[in-house]
Amino acid sequence: MKILIVGPGCPRCAATERNVLDACYALKLPAEVEHVYDPKEFARLGVRFTPAVVVDGKVLVAGRVPSVEELKKLLAQWGEQSG
Amino acid sequence: MRVTVSGVLLGGVLALREYIAAHVLTCLVPAFLLAGGIVTLVNREGILDHLGVRASKVRSFSLATIASFFLAACSCTVIPVSSGLYYGGAGIGAAFIVLWVAPASNLLALIYTGSILGGTMVLARVVTAVLMAFCVGWVMTLAFRQEESRAMSAVLASNGPTSRILAPVDLGLLGLVAVSLLAPNYLVRSGPYSSKVLVWAIATAAVAGYAGFTKTREEIRRWLEETWWFVRMIFPLLLLGVFLVGMVGTLLPQAWIQQYLGGSGLTATFLATLLGAVSYFATMTEAPFVHTLMKLGMGKGPALALLLTGPGLSLPNWLAIGRVFGVKKAIVYVLTIVFLGTLAGWVFGNFL
Numbered sequence: 001m002k003i004l005i006v007g008p009g010c011p012r013c014a015a016t017e018r019n020v021l022d023a024c025y026a027l028k029l030p031a032e033v034e035h036v037y038d039p040k041e042f043a044r045l046g047v048r049f050t051p052a053v054v055v056d057g058k059v060l061v062a063g064r065v066p067s068v069e070e071l072k073k074l075l076a077q078w079g080e081q082s083g
Numbered sequence: 084m085r086v087t088v089s090g091v092l093l094g095g096v097l098a099l100r101e102y103i104a105a106h107v108l109t110c111l112v113p114a115f116l117l118a119g120g121i122v123t124l125v126n127r128e129g130i131l132d133h134l135g136v137r138a139s140k141v142r143s144f145s146l147a148t149i150a151s152f153f154l155a156a157c158s159c160t161v162i163p164v165s166s167g168l169y170y171g172g173a174g175i176g177a178a179f180i181v182l183w184v185a186p187a188s189n190l191l192a193l194i195y196t197g198s199i200l201g202g203t204m205v206l207a208r209v210v211t212a213v214l215m216a217f218c219v220g221w222v223m224t225l226a227f228r229q230e231e232s233r234a235m236s237a238v239l240a241s242n243g244p245t246s247r248i249l250a251p252v253d254l255g256l257l258g259l260v261a262v263s264l265l266a267p268n269y270l271v272r273s274g275p276y277s278s279k280v281l282v283w284a285i286a287t288a289a290v291a292g293y294a295g296f297t298k299t300r301e302e303i304r305r306w307l308e309e310t311w312w313f314v315r316m317i318f319p320l321l322l323l324g325v326f327l328v329g330m331v332g333t334l335l336p337q338a339w340i341q342q343y344l345g346g347s348g349l350t351a352t353f354l355a356t357l358l359g360a361v362s363y364f365a366t367m368t369e370a371p372f373v374h375t376l377m378k379l380g381m382g383k384g385p386a387l388a389l390l391l392t393g394p395g396l397s398l399p400n401w402l403a404i405g406r407v408f409g410v411k412k413a414i415v416y417v418l419t420i421v422f423l424g425t426l427a428g429w430v431f432g433n434f435l
Contacts, residue, residue: 064309
């Protein structure tokens with residue numbers, strides 16, 4: 001699983017990254033987490049509102065800071081779907 | 084009068100005290116709730132979908148302008164939104180309109196300006212921001228025509244049918260929050276502060292009741308979380324700004340301000356525009372700053388220019404625009420705004 005945190009480096013993006021890492025840790029998820037800072041990349045990823053969380057190319061959350069609980073649910077769901 | 088360090092600090096503290104007493108409860112709390120509500124309840128993706136790629140200029144410019152009132156309240160979010168529009172296939176005019184209107188004339192800043200500087204200033208701010216938006220849109224479109232016609236490689240496919248922007252139930256909720264923001268500041272113009280608080284309390288109780296009946300606990304929690312984000316991001320900057328403004332007020336000789344920013348001459352307006360275009364004002368901090376300078380003798384033309392370009396442009400913002408859109412577009416944009424800002428302030432100060 002490849003998780004991208006998309007945001008230009010604002011405080012909300014940092015909080016999102018922290019929550020994603022916490023969620024991955026809690027789920028013991030072997031995910032590759034990366035932070036995309038370049039706004040030119042945002043559109044290519046299909047992200048229009050930041051901070052956003054993109055998992056395996058799909059935008060799961062955009063324009064707000066997801067809580068750790070919500071991320072755990074979303075990521076677990078995604079993991080089941082993709083096998 | 085001798086200027087002492089303690090006197091300057093005292094000026095800052097006094098400004099802070101007056102500000103906290105007069106604005107936090109009846110103005111800032113509902114404003115932040117409104118901003119948080121917009122983020123959680125309004126489907127901003129939906130707004131952007133309506134901007135369309137091949138829409139007519141008049142249509143897409145108008146939509147971009149109106150949407151920007153509700154899009155972003157913080158300059159940190161507007162550059163990604165605007166560049167996303169641009170690289171996502173929207174016209175360069177619409178992208179730069181969002182870049183300009185969202186910080187220069189968003190709902191939060193407008194309401195706050197109204198409570199501090201009065202209705203005329205808000206009206207002037209909205210009208211000039213909108214007029215400038217259309218000029219900026221056309222200038223950018225004309226200056227970068229070749230790029231417009233070049234087919235955009237990465238046109239975003241809209242994800243399924245266009246979703247609704249705002250459910251009627253949520254519109255009611257946002258409307259009530261707006262009432263709790265406007266009522267204390269516009270209904271109660273005179274009289275003791277406690278009557279403002281009373282009006283605010285009644286309106287806020289109505290908001291809480293409505294939210295309790297129509298929204299789930301989860302939705303309310305999300306709304307309050309977003310609100311808290313705005314508080315954490317903007318409030319410290321606001322307090323710092325007010326404190327600095329209070330100190331500057333005691334430091335700056337009145338004569339200087341009257342000489343350089345007094346009246347509504349072209350030079351004064353231009354200086355105010357430059358000041359605003361270079362320095363960074365977090366959204367809303369421009370209002371107390373302009374208020375202080377006006378008390379010290381700044382004319383209303385320069386005041387409007389500063390209100391517009393203060394939050395709309397800043398040196399860090401130029402650099403970011405240059406990095407994202409390219410240096411040429413950044414230069415054209417900044418020059419256009421400085422020119423239009425000066426013109427708008429001058430016209431407002433002299434003919435209206």
